[in-house]
Amino acid sequence: MRPLLSVVLLVSVFCVLAAALTHAFRPVELALPYTDRFSIDGLKGWQSLGGSWFTESGTVVNDSEERGAKLLFGADTWSDYALSADVQVLGADGDAGVIVRSTDEQLGTNAYSGYYAGLRTLDGRLVLGRADYGWLESQTAAFPGGIQVGHWYRVEVVAVGCTVSAAAVDLASGARSTVSMQGQPCVQHGRVGLRSYGTAGRWRAIAIKPANAATLAALHATQQPRETIDPYQSWLSVVTAAKLSQSFPAADASATPGTVRPIGSLRYADSTDRAPRTIRGVVILRRPMLVVQDATGGIAIPAQDPVRFAPGDEVEATGVPMVSDFSLVLEKATIKILGHGNPLPPKSVSASEAATGVYDAQYIELTGLVAKNQGDQPSRDLLIDTGSQSFRAVLPEKESGRRLLHLPRNALVQVRGIEVVDPHLTRNETPFVLFLPSFDSVELLADPPWWSLENMVWTAPILLVLLLLAQLGRVRLRHLRLHAAMQERQRLGREIHDTLAQSFAGVGYQLQAVRSSLAAGSASVSEHIDLAVDMVRHSHQEARRSIASMQAELLDGNDIACMLEERARHMVKGTPLRIAAVTKGEPRPLPPRIVDALNRVGQEAVANAIQHAGTDTLRIEVIFQDREVLLVVEDDGRGFDAAANLPGFGLLSMRKRADAIGAQLVLISRPGQGTRVELRASLRRRRRLERFLRTGEPHLL
Structure with missing residues (x-):
């Protein structure tokens, strides 16, 4: 009864502990509807990818101007739902908003699959688009009065089926703008998130609820006329225009060679059209060929003298664009330098984003582990492994690459360079190659573990x-x-x-x-x-x-038998008593403590037989077996009752010595039938090297 009660108590204690732990570490409830609890739970249950996120007075803040920082929440199984949040853009050159139906997220600018709706201060627009490890801006709408820095706006996004609609409302004036997109295939489910690009942001009053067609219709009840943008007039073009003091007009088939075109628009040009095109951008690479980048993309310009240019130079080039796979090349180009400036900062992207080719001929930065250092090659290249992708980072031959030689394998590095997806350069071994402007483009972040x-x-x-x-x-x-x-x-x-x-x-x-x-x-x-x-x-x-x-000296098996025989003969000298001693099995060296016990017990047994047995014959045997050694002393004398309590210390001493080495002592005797004493000692298997060191016998090796 008592053991059963103990089991019941143990099971009860275990159940109580399990319940307590389950309650303490229970996951955040992911069922809809949901309302944020930032003032109570902080960011519990939210996952950040980039940025510097924290809560403040019931709001969540990203105090970073990182491009594409994300804070995610929810379940991948969420499908049709409506998300609303108050958004505040805290910088003049970026955007902030919300993400819906997000899956497969990683650290990087557009490293996720889903939809984004945000407020952009640079051109005062509500933007809606699709991200799939690249950015496709679908719809924008000019917001009345523009987007003001530090002003609160309510952003609402409804996703039902393959229709995604977004609306923005000025909480002070009531001004409203709405955009919508649809099409197949589409992202059917995913979690929600907060996102900012190039600016800090603040969010509050986040609410998520299930949605249906009626919810979608209610969002469009006060819809404003929306504007479909030319894909070449994206915000990236606006940023480049601000840097170069040059606006990029929309692309059209009748553009003259002097018309400045966004570099990204050349990818969509007719491949049979060999008319010259003019681009403007900033030099980001000089060797092995000149690469110029604007905010829409990058282009390689071969056959140019690199000495004329420096990273950061603003140039205008006219030539014939050629598109091969993802690569864009401007052939037969003439270039003039417009001015000198600072080099463009790299775009922080993930290797998975770069592998899509979206950033071909653009200045990017990635982080990964050194998988292989090929510094002894002429190109001075490294193989970088990011976990999801591997790529080569190549230093031009004329640059000093000695620093690369000292990067140990599995060191964590950050590399900055120009992505190239040309298979002639990737050797079809990696999805892309990163050309490094100089050895300073490799930064050691951490030594290998x-x-x-x-x-x-x-x-x-x-x-x-x-x-x-x-x-x-x-x-x-x-x-x-x-x-x-x-x-x-x-x-x-x-x-x-x-x-x-x-x-x-x-x-x-x-x-x-x-x-x-x-x-x-x-x-x-x-x-x-x-x-x-x-x-x-x-x-x-x-x-x-x-x-x-x-x-x-240490005795072996032969020594024990011989010594006991010699002792017995000395004791019976001048008497007719016969003594026979024999060793059986394969004698081998024994531990000193076992030798000593066999010797002492044997001497005591021999002395007792000679003094008390009245025997004519005394037999002594030492038998070596596989895992034990057996000592037998036997006589054919008068014997005695082994079960009787005999006086004297002889038998007690023998038992003590047997117990000291873990041996078994057996005494067999009956009146008139002689006496047999057996000592059985077990031998542990010992390593040959240990036995060699103890005995010095070379055959043990």
């Missing part, structure tokens, strides 16, 4: 050697201890021989002299003296036996 596979390969043999040395030291120390013990036993033997044994001999001589000098008729005194002489003689023999057992 010490637990890397390469370090483990080197560490394992060293640990094995240290363990072997420790084992050798342990065996050596044990050997020294045994040697010291044998030395001490030898010293004690000499002390007994020089003192106790000599004293016994002297006492015996004195007693003999006293007996010889006694007068006749002193029979009783003579009898006592004879008894004393016998006791002294016996004690002298015991002392000599103890001295003999304290020898320094």
Whole structure:
């Protein structure tokens, strides 16, 4: 009953602990509808990818101007729903908004699959588009009065089926703009998020609820006329216009060679049209060929003298655009320098985004681990692994690449360069190549961890050697201890021989002299003296036996049998008693403690048989088996009752010595049937090296 009660109590305690832990670490409720609890729970349940996110007075703030920072929440299974949030853009050159139906998110500018609706301060528009590791801006609408920095706007997005609509309302004036997009295929489900690009932002009053066609119709009830934009007139073109003080007109088929075109628009030109086009941009790479970038993309311009240009130069080039796969090249180009400026900052993207080719011929930065350092090659390149993708980072041959040679494998690095997806340069081994303007474009962020596979390969043999040395030291120390013990036993033997044994001999001589000098008729005194002489003689023999057992040398199996036989013959000298000693099995070196126990127990058994058995024959056997050694001392004398409580310390001493080495002592005897003493000691399997170090016998190796 008591064990059952203990089990019930243990199960109860376990259930209580499990319930407490489940309550303490319960996940955030992901069912709809949802209303934010930033003032209570903070950012619990939200996942940040980039940016610097925190809560403040019931709002959530991204205090970073990182491009494409995201804060995500919800379940991937959410499908048709409406999201509303108050949004505040905190910078003049960016946008902030919300994400719906987001999946497959990673760290990077547009590293997710889903829809984004946001407010852009640069041109005062509400924007709606699709992100799929690249950005496709679908619809925009001019907001009445523009988008003001630090002003609150309510942004509402409804996703039902393949229709996604967004509306923005000025919370102060009530001004409103609405945009919508639809089409197949579309993203059917995903979670929500907050996002800013190039500016800080603030959000509050986030609410999510299920939606249907009626919800979508209600959003469009007060819809304003929407404006469909030319894809070439994206915000990226506006940014470039602000930098170069040049507006980019919309692309058309009748554009003259002098009309400045966005670089990105050349990708959509007719491949049979060989008319020259003019572009403007900033030099981002000089070798192995000149690369110019504006905010819509980049283009390579071959056959140019790199000495004329420097990174950051604003140039105008006219030539024939050629599109090959993702690559864009301006052939037969003439270039003039418009001015000198600072180099463009790189775009922080993920390797998965770069692998799509969207950023071909653009200045980007990526982070990854050094998978292979090929610094001995002429191109001075590195193989970088980001986990999802691998790519080569190449330093021009004329630049000093010595620094790359010192980057260890698995070091965490950040590389900045121009992406190229031309298969002639990727060798079809990686999805893209990153050309580095100089060796300063590689930044070591962290050394490789010490637990890397390469370090483990080197560490394992060293640990094995240290363990072997420790084992050798342990065996050596044990050997020294045994040697010291044998030395001490030898010293004690000499002390007994020089003192106790000599004293016994002297006492015996004195007693003999006293007996010889006694007068006749002193029979009783003579009898006592004879008894004393016998006791002294016996004690002298015991002392000599103890001295003999304290020898320094280690005995093997043959030595034990021979020593016991020699001891027995010495004791029965001048009598007809026959002694037979034999060793069976394969003798081998034994641990000193086992040798000592066999020797002492054997001597005691032999002495008892000679003194008390009245036997004619004494047999001594030492039998070596696979995992044990057996000592047998047997006589055919008068025997005794082994179950009786016998006086004396002989049998007790033998049992103590057997217990000390974990051996089994068996005593078999019956009156008139002789006596058999067996000592069975187990032998542990020992390493050959340890046995070699202990015995010095080379055959053990």
